[in-house]
Amino acid sequence: MSAPLISLQGLSKSFQGNDAVKFVDLTVDKGEFYGILGPSGCGKTTLLKMIAGLEEPSAGRVIIDGLDMSPVPANRRPVNTVFQSYAIFPHMSLEDNISYGLKLKGIGSGELKKRVLDMLDVVDLKGLERRWPDQLSGGQLQRVALARALIMQPKVVLLDEPLAALDAKLRETMKYELVKIQKEIGITFIMVTHDQQEALSMMDKIAVMNEGRIQQVDQPNLLYEKPKNLFVANFIGSANCLMGRVAKVEKGRTHVMLADLNQEIIAFSCENFKVSDRVQVIIRPEKLTFQDIELPSNHEKTINRVSGKLLEIIYHGGVSTFRVGFKNKNLKPLIVSQLNDDQQTKDGYRIGSHVEVCWRLDAATLVPVI
Amino acid sequence: MQSVRNPDAGKVKLLLFGEFISAIKSSLRNPWLNISLLVTLLFLYTPIIVLIIFSFNDSRRNIVWKGFTLKYYKKMFSNEILLEAFLNSIVIALITTILSLVLGVLTAILLWRFQFPLKSLYQGMVMIPVIVPEICIGIAFLVFFNMIGWPSDLIWPLSLAKIIFAHSLFCFPFVAIVVRAKLVNLNWECEEAAKDLGANAWHVYRDIWLPHLKPSLIAGGLLAFTLSLDDFVITFFTSGPETITLPIKIYSMVRFSVTPEVNAASTVLIVVTILSVCTAIFLQKENLKKGSFE
Numbered sequence A: 001m002s003a004p005l006i007s008l009q010g011l012s013k014s015f016q017g018n019d020a021v022k023f024v025d026l027t028v029d030k031g032e033f034y035g036i037l038g039p040s041g042c043g044k045t046t047l048l049k050m051i052a053g054l055e056e057p058s059a060g061r062v063i064i065d066g067l068d069m070s071p072v073p074a075n076r077r078p079v080n081t082v083f084q085s086y087a088i089f090p091h092m093s094l095e096d097n098i099s100y101g102l103k104l105k106g107i108g109s110g111e112l113k114k115r116v117l118d119m120l121d122v123v124d125l126k127g128l129e130r131r132w133p134d135q136l137s138g139g140q141l142q143r144v145a146l147a148r149a150l151i152m153q154p155k156v157v158l159l160d161e162p163l164a165a166l167d168a169k170l171r172e173t174m175k176y177e178l179v180k181i182q183k184e185i186g187i188t189f190i191m192v193t194h195d196q197q198e199a200l201s202m203m204d205k206i207a208v209m210n211e212g213r214i215q216q217v218d219q220p221n222l223l224y225e226k227p228k229n230l231f232v233a234n235f236i237g238s239a240n241c242l243m244g245r246v247a248k249v250e251k252g253r254t255h256v257m258l259a260d261l262n263q264e265i266i267a268f269s270c271e272n273f274k275v276s277d278r279v280q281v282i283i284r285p286e287k288l289t290f291q292d293i294e295l296p297s298n299h300e301k302t303i304n305r306v307s308g309k310l311l312e313i314i315y316h317g318g319v320s321t322f323r324v325g326f327k328n329k330n331l332k333p334l335i336v337s338q339l340n341d342d343q344q345t346k347d348g349y350r351i352g353s354h355v356e357v358c359w360r361l362d363a364a365t366l367v368p369v370i
Numbered sequence B: 001m002q003s004v005r006n007p008d009a010g011k012v013k014l015l016l017f018g019e020f021i022s023a024i025k026s027s028l029r030n031p032w033l034n035i036s037l038l039v040t041l042l043f044l045y046t047p048i049i050v051l052i053i054f055s056f057n058d059s060r061r062n063i064v065w066k067g068f069t070l071k072y073y074k075k076m077f078s079n080e081i082l083l084e085a086f087l088n089s090i091v092i093a094l095i096t097t098i099l100s101l102v103l104g105v106l107t108a109i110l111l112w113r114f115q116f117p118l119k120s121l122y123q124g125m126v127m128i129p130v131i132v133p134e135i136c137i138g139i140a141f142l143v144f145f146n147m148i149g150w151p152s153d154l155i156w157p158l159s160l161a162k163i164i165f166a167h168s169l170f171c172f173p174f175v176a177i178v179v180r181a182k183l184v185n186l187n188w189e190c191e192e193a194a195k196d197l198g199a200n201a202w203h204v205y206r207d208i209w210l211p212h213l214k215p216s217l218i219a220g221g222l223l224a225f226t227l228s229l230d231d232f233v234i235t236f237f238t239s240g241p242e243t244i245t246l247p248i249k250i251y252s253m254v255r256f257s258v259t260p261e262v263n264a265a266s267t268v269l270i271v272v273t274i275l276s277v278c279t280a281i282f283l284q285k286e287n288l289k290k291g292s293f294e
């Protein structure tokens, strides 16, 4: 097991008493596409700037490749950044922008030319060398910013919401482009984003952040399937949440009494809960089905079932969303998401009709309530 | 170009020259604007144009047109005192420009970047030379130089030091205002990007700040140059009897009689000023061509 490329130890930052980043511990391995995901204002940019050396931590350390970076100023760290505003130098041509860092390093003009040309090829900007920044589109500027960082061949490239300023279509293309470039070059990327779709589809590993703290670090699928708390569950995709209390604990199975529905359900659980712990039962909308749809194994013990009334059907094209309300009107309706390829789904349901909503025992995640 | 609040509207006029021209262009489409513009132009420039025309008048008196001549220009260029005054004015204006730029930029950066106690007081005090009537500043300098006993028998270039000192002090706040206005829209992340790419403090100044501030440095420098070149009041109070600048010389010539020679000297002053404005506009344009991405 090799040492991690980057490790953050208790990294904190406060601005005039306001904590922007609180005791962040992270490790990033070499070659990873690492994501930091969180809502706006949660301290993502501040965290990145501390790694780059552009912001002084209030506490904690940044270690890159085994070296403590505390005494190393930004201009001598093996890190380069793609800024949120791209920060393209307005008074330099595209070529000068890209070669700026190499020129400061004193790279000779022959090698410089070659490396710039290679880089233009990588980011697909060939032929635009002479352009000024105000003659480039948003997507092109974004690639200039990327090229300017990559050409330095740093150990890590930090990207601060690189796709946020692009329109939806371009964002989709750039998403795959970025992943492709990262895999091709093999440089470690740490990318910040507030867009969970972006994070899930691009990254090898994601740290979810809220209010300056890391909430959970996992691979995208685990983050989605096994959220550690309600914040993560809600932030990544949508989630149904039922409140309950642990009634009985068997091996690997936890019985939860849903007080609001006056009903007991069962969930697989790897966490150790004790009887009468308060828990939240989190179930993804697409893991819920209606009773009359055939289940792979219609064995009573593998299914939880609640009944309710169909309130609304929203058609989205490929899928439809159903909202199912309970007798107790104060409870939030369940969201059920179903593929539309099934004939039954298309015309089998009437608004106002009684439905049974089911899910498999392993579909729900239990989260302790603190 | 930035416009500056300045009680002396005539000086600002120079700065606004470029905008004025574009105003003319845009108003050509509207006849009513056309007429009002024409009246304004007439009002502003008739005296100047008359002055220039009569510098070519072949007559001792300035009132009646007697025919074209370059006689008074010849006479002027053989008038050694006038030439000396002209040289003095140019030297003073150039050195003043450099000193005001240095002081002005430092002040602007200080006010923009740093927080320190009594900052707003300091900020207000820097602007005082812009607000206080020139005559008061002139007298203040006169009293000040008397009090410290500034030597008055220095040889030539040194004898200008007193005027340069006074001019720099009243010019640099103008530079500071113009530069500060430009500093406000500097993209912080550009500076961080440069550092991130390996730039040290000096590189950041050279590659980020200087290109960004260039238009304001040109505008501020031009302002200082023209303010100093045509300054009469402050120079009058600070120059000794032995140093003479072009405005002062023109004034003393007028006291005897208003000859076409005076017109010729004034015309030269006007031409120098307009040339420097044109150079500044040209430099600005050059700058704009190199991408204006703000």
Ligand SMILES: Nc1ncnc2c1ncn2[C@@H]1O[C@H](COP(=O)(O)OP(=O)(O)OP(=O)(O)O)[C@@H](O)[C@H]1O
Residues within 6 Å of the ligand: A015, A016, A019, A020, A039, A040, A041, A042, A043, A044, A045, A046, A047, A084, A194
């Ligand atoms: N220089 C500063 N001075 C004071 N407070 C700051 C400063 N920079 C950031 N903050 C505060 O720190 C918190 C985190 O800011 P940060 O820019 O890191 O958020 P972010 O996660 O990048 O947000 P966004 O997604 O909107 O870019 C915010 O509450 C912000 O107001």
Ligand SMILES: [Mg+2]
Residues within 6 Å of the ligand: A044, A045, A046, A084, A160
């Ligand atoms: Mg940010």
